[in-house]
Amino acid sequence: xxxxxxxxxxxxxxxxxxxxxxxxxxxxxxxxxxxxxxxxxxxxxxxxxxxxxxxxxxxxxxxxxxxxxxxxxxxxxxxxxxxxxxxxxxxxxxxxxxxxxxxxxxxxxxxxxxxxxxxxxxxxxxxxxxxxxxxxxxxxxxxxxxxxxxxxxxxxxxxxxxxxxxxxxxxxxxxxxxxxxxxxxxxxxxxxxxxxxxxxxxxxxxxxxxxxxxxxxxxxxxxxxxxxxxxxxxxxxxxxxxxxxxxxxxxxxxxxxxxxxxxxxxxxxxxxxxxxxxxxxxxxxxxxxxxxxxxxxxxxxxxxxxxx
Numbered sequence: 001x002x003x004x005x006x007x008x009x010x011x012x013x014x015x016x017x018x019x020x021x022x023x024x025x026x027x028x029x030x031x032x033x034x035x036x037x038x039x040x041x042x043x044x045x046x047x048x049x050x051x052x053x054x055x056x057x058x059x060x061x062x063x064x065x066x067x068x069x070x071x072x073x074x075x076x077x078x079x080x081x082x083x084x085x086x087x088x089x090x091x092x093x094x095x096x097x098x099x100x101x102x103x104x105x106x107x108x109x110x111x112x113x114x115x116x117x118x119x120x121x122x123x124x125x126x127x128x129x130x131x132x133x134x135x136x137x138x139x140x141x142x143x144x145x146x147x148x149x150x151x152x153x154x155x156x157x158x159x160x161x162x163x164x165x166x167x168x169x170x171x172x173x174x175x176x177x178x179x180x181x182x183x184x185x186x187x188x189x190x191x192x193x194x195x196x197x198x199x200x201x202x203x204x205x206x207x208x209x210x211x212x213x214x215x216x217x218x219x220x221x222x223x224x225x226x227x228x229x230x231x232x233x234x235x236x237x238x239x240x241x242x243x244x245x246x247x248x249x250x251x252x253x254x255x256x257x258x259x260x261x262x263x264x265x266x267x268x269x270x271x272x273x274x275x276x277x278x279x280x281x282x283x284x285x286x287x288x289x290x291x292x293x294x295x296x297x298x299x300x301x302x303x304x305x306x307x308x
Contacts, residue, residue, distance in 0.1 A: 002133065008253055009137045013145060014211060016249025018043070018203035020148045022227035023234060023241040024155045025199025030236060031159065032192035033172035033298040037093025038078055039200050040224025041100020046071045046204025048104035051215040055111060060120040060209045064144075064202065071201020072194045074100060079193040083186050086302035097224070104217070111215045120144065120210035144206040151199075156238035168192060172296035175303045185303055200224070226272050233279055236295065248272050 022039055029036045046067035054063030074096065081092040123146070125139035159165035167188060170178040175185045207219055230248060234240035255268040 006133050006136055008250075008257065009133070010141075011253045012246060012250040013137055013141060014249070015252040016246040017141075017145050017148050018206045018211070018223060019227060019230060019248055020152055020241060020245035021144075021199050021203040021206065022224065023230045023245055024148075024152050024238060025196035025203075026227055026231040027159075027234065027236055027238055027241060028155065028168065028192050028199070029196035030231060030299055031172045031296055032168050032189050033175065033296055033301065033303070034079070034082055034189055034193050034196075035089045035093060035300040036075070036078055036096070036193060036196055037090060037228060038075070038096025038100060038224075039196075039227045040220055040222065041097035041104075042071045042074055042197050042200035043100075043204035043207075043220045043224045043227075044104040044218070045074055045100040046201030047208040047219055048108040048204075048215065049201070050205030051116070051208035052107060052111060054119070054209045055114065055116055055215075058118055060116075060118065063209045064120075064205050067201040067205035068198045069201070071197040071199070071204070073197070074103075075193050075197025075200075076190075078197075079190045082302065083189045083193070086304060089300050089302075101218070108215050108217060112217065113214070116209065116213045119213050120206075142206075142210040144202070144210050147202070152238060152242055159238055169296070172298060175298060179305065185305070189303075200227075203227075229273060232295075233275075248275070251275060 022043060026036060026039060049070040050060075050063040050067035052063075053066040054060045057063075077099070078089075078092050078096050081087045082089045120142045122140055122142045128139040129135045131139070159168065167178070167183055170181075171183065171185050171188045171192075178188075179185050203223070204220060207223075208215055212219065226248060230241065230244045233244045233248075251271045255265070255271065258268055259265055
């Protein structure tokens with residue numbers, strides 16, 4: 001029984017890792033006032049880039065770096081369209097999703113069915129990994145897990161306790177006031193969108209170079225959309241993103257546990273979204289929850305310099 005519980009927890013952490021990376025990126029972007037619905041496309045492009053570079057070089061670390069850069073670069077399109085051209089953020093994000101899915105499908109097609117000769121293997125932390133249950137769950141994971149936790153803590157610290165975080169949040173809440181204080185609003189928005197893209201690229205690379213050893217088109221399987229839901233679930237707070245990512249990772253694992261019992265896979269696939277709706281409903285019905293649910297004030301709104 002203990003082995004089964006340990007196995008479920010290990011798989012939960014693995015499933016939650018790309019969700020945590022993607023959610024951290026989306027929190028940064030949305031805190032700066034830019035809604036990015038292109039996460040699914042950026043993750044898919046990161047997965048394809050990470051796989052191709054790892055397959056070609058035999059080095060999964062190079063694959064991780066390439067996927068991170070690819071995610072940041074494709075997100076520049078969204079930043080240019082929404083910040084410089086002040087176009088509709090929803091339309092731009094959806095277009096970015098289609099572009100990312102299309103490019104990943106095109107570039108990854110020659111690699112379908114060709115397994116990696118090496119992938120990102122789990123790292124066993126001496127002594128700590130021997131602790132029952134917790135050891136295998138927290139101290140015998142692939143490098144993406146340790147990286148996601150370190151980056152998540154860094155994002156939380158920056159957003160909560162540094163001038164950088166205050167700058168980002170002020171741009172998302174009141175760009176006119178931020179501009180009055182001498183902050184370059186457009187530059188902050190660009191950097192935050194690119195950071196979000198880099199995180200999404202890393203999340204995609206995890207799927208193709210650590211979670212799996214092969215490339216298949218559409219391997220993100222809607223995780224980008226779950227990341228967007230998770231950002232709301234986390235109420236735009238990095239600390240809550242940790243909880244949400246692993247809760248949703250557990251829901252992913254539960255799908256595979258319940259399928260042998262005859263429950264419809266399509267019904268189980270709805271669980272993450274149903275859970276999100278349930279949480280939003282719970283918060284929406286409580287007074288304290290309503291106060292916490294407020295999104296960044298200018299989220300999704302274009303900013304015209306000197307107009308507000």
